[in-house]
Amino acid sequence: MTRPTRVLLVGDLHLGLRPRRLPERAADADRLGPREALERIVTTARALDVDAVAFAGDLIHHLEDRFEALGPLKGACQRLAERGVVALAVAGNHDAVALNRVAGLLGGEALHVLGADGGWEARSLEPEGATALEFVGRSFVREHETADPMAAFPEALRGPTSPEGRVRIGLLHTQLDAADAPYAPTTRAALEATGMPWFLGHVHDPSPLSGSRPVGYLGSATALAADECGARGPWLATVGPEGLRDLVQLPLAPLRRERLELDVGVLEEAADPVAELEALVEEGATRILEAIGAEGRATMQRLLDVAPEAGSLEEATLGPRAVGLRLRLVGRTRHAVRLRDALEAQGSLREYATHGGGIQAWIQKVEVAFARSHDLEELARGNDPIALLARKLLAIESGDAEAGELVAGVLATRRGGFARAWLDALPRGEGDEPVDVEEELRSALLEAGQEALDALLAQREEAAA
Ligand SMILES: [Mn+2]
Known part of the structure; x- marks a missing residue:
């Protein structure tokens, strides 16, 4: 035998x-x-x-x-x-x-x-x-x-x-x-x-x-x-x-990595969306650590079936010492600008760590894949400053003739001239694509316009409250 x-x-x-x-x-x-x-x-x-x-x-x-x-x-x-x-x-x-x-x-x-x-x-x-x-x-x-x-x-x-x-x-x-x-x-x-x-x-x-x-x-x-x-x-x-x-x-x-995807859409009514996002991350991290713990226990059960000696193994050996989380934030939110600013300004979320069963978890990467929740087409219908701004943003997004005029208008100003000179003078490596000044300005305009729009919308909400 x-x-x-x-x-x-x-x-x-x-x-x-x-x-x-x-x-x-x-x-x-x-x-x-x-x-x-x-x-x-x-x-x-x-x-x-x-x-x-x-x-x-x-x-x-x-x-x-x-x-x-x-x-x-x-x-x-x-x-x-x-x-x-x-x-x-x-x-x-x-x-x-x-x-x-x-x-x-x-x-x-x-x-x-x-x-x-x-x-x-x-x-x-x-x-x-x-x-x-x-x-x-x-x-x-x-x-x-x-x-x-x-x-x-x-x-x-x-x-x-x-x-x-x-x-x-x-x-x-x-x-x-x-x-x-x-x-x-x-x-x-x-x-x-x-x-x-x-x-x-x-x-x-x-x-x-x-x-x-x-x-x-x-x-x-x-x-x-x-x-x-x-x-x-x-x-x-x-x-x-x-x-x-x-x-x-x-x-x-000893080291494990996991993906954690969170929908920031649930933060629409949050009084403090940044704090609530941190709470969401903590919940998600805890969920992942619990799942890893359960997987370790299930593995131990399977092991005991084929190798009774496994009982002498410390259960901690069947799990990681640390878990790096790749956080991906998705969904649509009216707090897009605020959340983005907070994520950029705060090392705290990236450096966030929690402990569950002796395992350390930390955010090793944050991928921002959420979008603003307001509908530009809808906002563009009125005649107030918000509607005017929304129309400009739609034009810039579509890259039509009006977008070209806007960019040309900026370039014709003194500041626009400085911007072009600054972009042209950027150090470049051999084989790098030349900087497309118009394209850079277009995306800068878009970003600035969206922040201004978010600020105007927030003001309107406050006035209505
Ligand atoms: Mn190899």
Whole structure:
């Protein structure tokens, strides 16, 4: 009676890379990056008593980062070896040279680089009393590779199991279904035709991996670029003699990013729209932190089904230390100018932080996508100053002859002349588009006109109240 074999599959780690857009006030920013992710991966591998940890390339961000990566990787491999956990990897485009050098410095078989010479290699894993596996993979040998690695795939390695009955697992760094990409491009069809599951590196968004023969990306091990939103972390594979039995993503990433979209239209009747917007953001952030907490608990439940040892894991390991929110404000509002001014003037919203279950959240970006709620066509109907101004704004927006006259009128004034001279004198880089003075003035007029209109409307409201 053999027990199933467990493998922790790790996507792009990029040791040496500092994640983008970290919170300015984070006390422990150095614990939000790849190094901390590796720590968590090793701790989890030991706690779950896995048989192997397999990396799908780009463990190291850059050749120059190899010395910074050496210490953490050495520690990681030692801690894995203590428990008899095998560590193996394929190299990606980022560590085509660095991974071999670091593996060499680690010595012996601390970290086995699969297909280190660029050719295909099969490596067997035979844990005592457990299902035997065969890892199939190849490594990058230079930063850019245009050839399809599957064109050289050996016939002898095809099929879900080796002739000895070992269950095969494919590991590859590749750009899928993009023949022109210089990242060892291949096709999903070519990988599927081998009859084994394939776990890929390179693209940082994880694929929805499931079933017994998935082909897709593991995703980055923790959030790196500013737009890497959603759960990140390694995948736990459970393999029986019949093949891949279970696959679960462990959201171990210390840093997570999420999108938060809010409709400012609900602030129409607000006495203090800026304060109420801050309250909305706080609610939204709390909602996201709660959802992440629930996801961590659900993952723990799934884990306990396949690995009872998971009970020894600290639940906090299954969630991020910090969550960066990409705030997008949409809808229509009569407070457009006020909100925009407040967002520009106040660092406070951008730097806003909250705590829920020990997790820090902060606004890493604010995208203003809301519009003013008043209808220019409607306002333009009267004969008061508001209507006159609305008509001018409509003309400028449409860019018709009247807009041209308005801009020409401004340029003919002394101040207009200064504006043109100032815009013409702006320093420009080589290849930059020349400044379109008319267009710049047109948008400046539009902006100034809209602010004036908002001010007039506010005055009219006050008078009516
Ligand atoms: Mn890559």
